[in-house]
Every structure is written in structure tokens, then in C-alpha cells.
Amino acid sequence: MSELRFTEDHEWLRSEADGSVTVGITAFAQNALGDVVFVQLPELQNYDKGAEAATVESVKAASGVYMPLDGEVVAINPALEDSPELVNEEPLGEGWFFRFIPKGPAAVGQLLDQDAYDRLIKASAEA
Template sequence: MSELRFTEDHEWLRVEADGTVTVGITAYAQNALGDVVYVQLPELQHYEKGAEASTVESVKAASGVYMPLAGEVVAVNDALNDSPERVNEAPMGDGWFFRFKPADMSEVTALLDQQAYDRLLNANDDA
């Protein structure tokens, strides 16, 4: 269950064996943000789709991390409190933000797959 999904806001999602979904920001996003110095993690609660669940602060600016789908946040990556630089070093690994239980699991597969996300990045580069 390691197939990745993506949002147009440059978040990645991975469905875990226990049915929760891990969320982080992509390598492209961390590079665009620059050095991450603080992550405000979400509360363990339900968020609607598109809600600003988390905020990532780089040396330059604060950026919202939005709930990719409606669901309940069940875990956050507390390690980011002391080591926010993990978001830069391993955005798809140790730098994950939170796990949530989607209200409707079928919506996950409707998000962008790797190929579609790569096309989005290419289109951004050409713009």
C-alpha cells in the first residue's frame, strides 16, 4: 500500500496498512519554501477538506498545509517540533506531517497519481 497520491498544493499522501493516510509536503514544495524553521502541527480532531490543518514556516514565510480530504487527524509527527529541518532533509520520509482517517477512503484514489503530479510540475516549470 505504498502508492503515493498528490494534491495541487504539493502535498503527498500514502495509504498505510492500518487504513490511515500519511500526509507530507513534496520535495518540490520544500525546495520552493526554503529552510523550514517551524511546523505548527494539527490538532487530533476532524477537519473538513481544504481546512488549514497545519502551517509550515520557512525562513522566508508561513505557508498553509491544507487538509487534502475530510477526515480525522489521528497522529502528528512530534519530531518536527525539535527538528523542523527534517522537512527539508526527508520530505517524503521522516519529514511527514500527520496521519488521518479519511471520511471516504475512495476519494484518495481520485487524487493525482505520480504521473499526473509530474505533469503538473512540468507545466509549472514551463509557465
């Protein structure tokens, strides 16, 4: 899955053929959260980078899912409304949260690649 990009907030991004970008949380993030019991998905609107777009609640805690770049949310994953456990079962697949059109598509490539994200996780585990 080397086509994925990552944020320091443990979101993954995948560029789609139509120019949109799919966003979810990483296996590391869902492991830290534990069993997901509720997901609040974003509105279909523009968000600024860093804005809380979605919320994921688990048996342990609630956590925000942040907009990785400036852009417009154009699709949400309705399956999460009835089956939030998909975030745990398939965090890099059917457990995606939303798709957005970035204001600057090239910015996706400036996010962390798999190696950089792996180093981030390793560093946080050692801290």
C-alpha cells in the same frame, strides 16, 4: 514511490495498512520554501477538505498544509516540533506532518498519481 498520491497544493499522501493516510509536503514544495524553521502541527480532530491543518514556516515564507480530504487527524509527527529541518532533509520520509482517517477512503485514489503530479510541476514551471 508509485503508491503515493498528490494534491495540487503539493502535499503527498500515503495509505497505511491500518487505514490511515500519512500526509507531508513534496520535495518540490520544500525546495520552494527553503530552509524550514518551524512547523505548527494540527489538532487531533476532524477537518474538512481544504482546511488549513498545519503551518510550515521557512526562512522565506509561511505556508499552509491543507487537509487533502474530509477526515479526522489521528496522529502528528512530534519529531517536527524539535527538528523542523526534517521537512527539508526527508520530505517523503521522516518529514511527514500528520496521519488522518479519511471519511471516504476511496477518495485517496482519486488524487493525482505520480505522472499527473509530474505534469502539474512541469506546467507550473513553464507558466
